[in-house]
Amino acid sequence: MSLKNVLAPFSAWARAFQKPFTVPEADTFRPGADRYRGWHINDTEACIGCGTCADICQNSAIDMVVVDEITKGDSGLRPNVDYGRCCWCALCVDVCPSGSLGLSNNYIWVDKDPDVFRYTPGVDAKEWDNDTKGWRKDDGWNIIDPDRVPMPMMMPEEDRVKSWAEVVLGYTEEQARAEAARCVECGLCIAACPAHMHIPDYIASIRDGNYSEALHHIYDNNPMPEMCGKVCTRQCESVCSIGVNGDPLAIRWLKRFATEQFSDFGEVLKRDVPKVGIGKSVAIIGGGPSGLTVAFYLAVRGFSVTVYEALPQVGGATFFGIPKYRFPMPSLEKQVKLLTDSGVVIKTNHRVDAAQFEQLQKDNDAMFIGTGLFKPSNLRAPGEDLPGVMYAIELLRDHHIGETVEVGEKVVVVGGGNVAIDAARICRRLGAEVTIAYRRRLQDMPADDEEIEDSEAEGVELITQNIPLRVEKLADGKLDFIWGPAEMISEGGGRPRPKLVEGIENHLEVDRVIVAIGQKPDLSWLPDATAEGIANKWGGIDCNESGMTAVDGIFAGGDLVNDTADAISAIADGLTAVDGIIKHLGCEADQRR
Amino acid sequence: MSRTEHLKSLGYDVMPNAGTEVDPREVQLWFGPQHPGITGNMSVQVWLEGDTIKRGITHVGYLHRGFEKLMERRKFIQSFPVVCRICVAEPDTNEYLLAQSLEELSGMDKDVPEKAQWIRTLVMEMSRLQATLMVLGGSVGTMGMGTAPNWTYTLRDFVLDSFEELTGGRVYHMYTTYGGVRRDLPTGFALRLEETLKKIDERLPYLDDLIFHNEVFRMRSIGVGVVPVEWADEIGITGPPLRAMGIARDVRRDYPYLKYPELDFKVCTGEGSDIYARAWVRRQEISESVSIIRQILEKMPHEGPYSAKLPNMLTWTIPRGSTYVRAEASRGEMGYMMVTDGSDKIRRVHVRGPSYTNAITVLERMLPGTNIADLSALMVSLQTCPPEIER
Numbered sequence: 001m002s003l004k005n006v007l008a009p010f011s012a013w014a015r016a017f018q019k020p021f022t023v024p025e026a027d028t029f030r031p032g033a034d035r036y037r038g039w040h041i042n043d044t045e046a047c048i049g050c051g052t053c054a055d056i057c058q059n060s061a062i063d064m065v066v067v068d069e070i071t072k073g074d075s076g077l078r079p080n081v082d083y084g085r086c087c088w089c090a091l092c093v094d095v096c097p098s099g100s101l102g103l104s105n106n107y108i109w110v111d112k113d114p115d116v117f118r119y120t121p122g123v124d125a126k127e128w129d130n131d132t133k134g135w136r137k138d139d140g141w142n143i144i145d146p147d148r149v150p151m152p153m154m155m156p157e158e159d160r161v162k163s164w165a166e167v168v169l170g171y172t173e174e175q176a177r178a179e180a181a182r183c184v185e186c187g188l189c190i191a192a193c194p195a196h197m198h199i200p201d202y203i204a205s206i207r208d209g210n211y212s213e214a215l216h217h218i219y220d221n222n223p224m225p226e227m228c229g230k231v232c233t234r235q236c237e238s239v240c241s242i243g244v245n246g247d248p249l250a251i252r253w254l255k256r257f258a259t260e261q262f263s264d265f266g267e268v269l270k271r272d273v274p275k276v277g278i279g280k281s282v283a284i285i286g287g288g289p290s291g292l293t294v295a296f297y298l299a300v301r302g303f304s305v306t307v308y309e310a311l312p313q314v315g316g317a318t319f320f321g322i323p324k325y326r327f328p329m330p331s332l333e334k335q336v337k338l339l340t341d342s343g344v345v346i347k348t349n350h351r352v353d354a355a356q357f358e359q360l361q362k363d364n365d366a367m368f369i370g371t372g373l374f375k376p377s378n379l380r381a382p383g384e385d386l387p388g389v390m391y392a393i394e395l396l397r398d399h400h401i402g403e404t405v406e407v408g409e410k411v412v413v414v415g416g417g418n419v420a421i422d423a424a425r426i427c428r429r430l431g432a433e434v435t436i437a438y439r440r441r442l443q444d445m446p447a448d449d450e451e452i453e454d455s456e457a458e459g460v461e462l463i464t465q466n467i468p469l470r471v472e473k474l475a476d477g478k479l480d481f482i483w484g485p486a487e488m489i490s491e492g493g494g495r496p497r498p499k500l501v502e503g504i505e506n507h508l509e510v511d512r513v514i515v516a517i518g519q520k521p522d523l524s525w526l527p528d529a530t531a532e533g534i535a536n537k538w539g540g541i542d543c544n545e546s547g548m549t550a551v552d553g554i555f556a557g558g559d560l561v562n563d564t565a566d567a568i569s570a571i572a573d574g575l576t577a578v579d580g581i582i583k584h585l586g587c588e589a590d591q592r593r
Numbered sequence: 594m595s596r597t598e599h600l601k602s603l604g605y606d607v608m609p610n611a612g613t614e615v616d617p618r619e620v621q622l623w624f625g626p627q628h629p630g631i632t633g634n635m636s637v638q639v640w641l642e643g644d645t646i647k648r649g650i651t652h653v654g655y656l657h658r659g660f661e662k663l664m665e666r667r668k669f670i671q672s673f674p675v676v677c678r679i680c681v682a683e684p685d686t687n688e689y690l691l692a693q694s695l696e697e698l699s700g701m702d703k704d705v706p707e708k709a710q711w712i713r714t715l716v717m718e719m720s721r722l723q724a725t726l727m728v729l730g731g732s733v734g735t736m737g738m739g740t741a742p743n744w745t746y747t748l749r750d751f752v753l754d755s756f757e758e759l760t761g762g763r764v765y766h767m768y769t770t771y772g773g774v775r776r777d778l779p780t781g782f783a784l785r786l787e788e789t790l791k792k793i794d795e796r797l798p799y800l801d802d803l804i805f806h807n808e809v810f811r812m813r814s815i816g817v818g819v820v821p822v823e824w825a826d827e828i829g830i831t832g833p834p835l836r837a838m839g840i841a842r843d844v845r846r847d848y849p850y851l852k853y854p855e856l857d858f859k860v861c862t863g864e865g866s867d868i869y870a871r872a873w874v875r876r877q878e879i880s881e882s883v884s885i886i887r888q889i890l891e892k893m894p895h896e897g898p899y900s901a902k903l904p905n906m907l908t909w910t911i912p913r914g915s916t917y918v919r920a921e922a923s924r925g926e927m928g929y930m931m932v933t934d935g936s937d938k939i940r941r942v943h944v945r946g947p948s949y950t951n952a953i954t955v956l957e958r959m960l961p962g963t964n965i966a967d968l969s970a971l972m973v974s975l976q977t978c979p980p981e982i983e984r
């Protein structure tokens with residue numbers, strides 16, 4: 001025993017006269033660190049209710065509870081956190097696709113009631129709701145993949161206008177499965193899709209490499225998936241939760257991939273559906289997406305279905321309106337083959353008139369009208385009736401039914417929708433220089449962004465914020481398209497509208513003026529009494545929730561009925577009418593599609 | 594030989610009250626699970642004659658959560674909040690090993706950025722430092738001396754402050770994940786960590802006076818709890834209990850990982866293999882850790898990403914395969930044997946924790962003849978971490 005070892009420990013007494021390390025009241029003296037993981041906060045405005053936080057929570061501490069109504073891109077649900085389960089790992093914050101969820105650096109909360117430790121952040125007010133410090137999402141560590149697998153396109157861009165070949169080449173298997181793996185299966189897309197397609201299900205099947213299962217999920221509520229896989233307006237992608245802070249899932253391309261895996265759907269899609277409709281017959285006027293949807297889902301149930309189509313090919317606007325470099329004929333034919341194989345009788349080149357309509361009404365148990373909008377809207381500017389001024393919808397139709405279309409060397413397309421872009425890109429392929437003249441700003445264009453980009457890549461010029469004043473005839477058959485600049489004004493809120501700046505006239509010398517400012521309904525082919533009975537004040541048709549018009553037994557759908565005027569909405573109308581017709585005819589033994 | 598048969602062959606009565614005659618000189622005592630001298634929730638059942646332990650067995654299972662099984666039911670990312678609980682005092686080793694094994698099996702290990710490797714090394718060493726501080730104080734605290742643990746726990750809390758700043762959590766960090774780490778170093782982090790290191794440097798001489806120049810501690814620890822050197826390879830002893838035998842083995846040097854090959858450090862050893870030697874090894878390792886952390890802060894890059902590009906955590910799958918990864922925890926070699934089957938979950942993982950060896954095998958062999966008053970000190974010096982046994 002050494003004396004040093006006896007005395008040395010007493011050196012600790014030196015500390016007795018120094019300030020203690022401990023603080024008496026932690027909440028006053030010591031806030032959590034800047035990125036401390038404390039109580040949850042949620043920006044409920046930014047939150048989309050996708051529920052990915054609840055999926056990632058390994059303790060099941062998060063429940064999604066209803067706080068609001070479902071709107072497009074928002075489930076109306078918000079996360080409710082149970083602090084009896086939470087382990088503050090903050091994976092919910094890091095995974096949050098909208099970035100709305102965070103953790104405050106506040107960590108002290110005392111209450112004698114255990115039930116209060118279960119609340120909905122952002123909805124149930126807490127003192128830390130506005131804390132700026134605490135754990136937040138960080139771009140450097142992303143556990144959902146924000147980057148889309150790029151779609152292979154025909155390159156170089158200059159070559160695209162030299163042929164009618166498809167510009168989009170389609171995913172390879174590896175690419176498709178990688179893209180499908182990005183999905184978090186929140187299901188916001190299901191609500192946004194007019195047809196409520198089972199999107200997360202088929203994406204999961206693609207991810208797992210089970211393409212026939214994917215096709216089954218797709219055919220649950222879409223009889224034209226290859227068309228939708230190529231040209232759908234994809235409202236699903238606009239609400240995709242991954243898209244809030246990244247690229248949305250390429251839902252359309254994945255559907256395309258699944259349909260491209262099979263040359264014939266019939267073999268894959270054998271399904272046992274009760275034949276509830278045997279002995280009933282349904283006539284369908286118009287072979288567009290809505291009519292074909294009704295035809296398919298009724299035919300597989302044993303209904304005898306006949307489709308009457310005025311053009312030489314069914315498909316409606318998807319046949320005559322969509323250029324073949326986006327939606328080639330073999331794709332359409334593949335889908336039509338499944339229809340005819342399912343027992344649908346298709347009569348093309350068969351325009352129904354009033355007398356025949358009355359006869360069909362007598363011969364059939366129910367009717368479906370889906371004739372679409374084929375009458376172009378007028379430009380309402382002087383000179384519209386000059387030779388050389390034509391309508392885009394007629395150009396597209398003539399081109400697709402095989403008639404020769406002359407567009408000359410220089411063309412102006414008036415309008416900003418998908419039809420305008422399609423007309424412009426067709427004119428490029430016909431060898432013309434093309435300018436698109438649109439009234440509003442670029443961001444207001446109703447056409448698909450990708451379509452706009454592709455058209456620009458193909459050399460289409462775009463001028464925005466202009467109002468056509470008149471068209472004048474020049475020598476040697478050319479036309480002078482005269483337009484004035486417009487400024488955007490907002491009156492009483494709402495969407496800004498263009499207002500002509502007086503006194504300025506711009507001239508554009510062209511061979512053709514192509515008007516693409518929309519189409520309007522035309523019911524003049526119907527018997528007068530029927531047309532009067534079902535028409536609304538816009539000239540279209542109003543239907544009830546079963547898809548039935550004011551006339552008993554006559555159902556309708558498609559562009560005549562809805563104002564979105566896209567194929568998937570027409571398919572959705574068709575699905576509504578299928579259920580409506582089955583119910584109307586008393587065949588609702590099975591409502592499964 | 595099963596454990597029951599093994600215990601019977603050693604003369605232990607595994608079910609002591611079931612129809613056996615009780616020796617009137619023996620007192621049976623349950624030490625733990627609620628006892629301040631027990632390291633965590635486990636208990637040691639001992640039979641005493643006087644205050645000398647005649648024999649005893651360990652009992653675990655008080656906090657069994659089935660970590661390994663839980664991981665078979667979770668997505669890979671969801672296993673990270675689980676594994677840190679395998680060792681409360683030193684969770685980061687588990688996070689690193691889980692990340693490293695998943696990276697090796699998925700091939701992601703090649704993509705982990707340089708900076709992430711440095712931050713991981715920093716976290717591992719900070720973790721070793723704070724755990725060693727805790728156990729060094731604990732070694733003395735179990736002998737009834739309160740001042741040293743107060744000091745070391747305070748120093749540990751300063752390190753935890755840094756952890757809080759870096760990871761958002763003090764004890765469970767959930768910071769190291771596959772691909773890298775979850776956040777970058779905060780601005781000025783190195784300066785504040787250096788402040789803590791200075792506090793530790795400044796306090797260590799006082800701790801030496803309080804612990805190693807303390808006659809009471811010396812009398813109660815030198816020659817007490819001697820682990821025979823022959824057991825080292827027979828049982829597989831690692832960490833400070835091994836190095837206190839004079840055997841310089843350390844995973845950081847022998848099976849280099851992370852950035853340890855680029856760092857200059859000494860494998861600290863002791864002599865005598867007793868409680869004192871193990872405490873002395875830990876005391877040296879505190880200084881080594883401080884030095885390592887300083888080297889890391891100096892050498893690590895300040896720019897660049899801190900995580901690889903990660904796949905969607907909900908759908909990520911890892912191909913079939915198996916691997917064993919190891920790291921040096923403050924207690925010894927920690928290892929993960931992992932098998933994956935191509936799905937989005939771990940098929941099987943076996944956690945090799947040093948505490949199983951130290952607290953079950955070594956402790957049970959050492960109990961006969963130990964004084965009951967030394968039992969706590971022995972357990973702490975073997976650095977028992979019960980959740981690691983019951984994983």
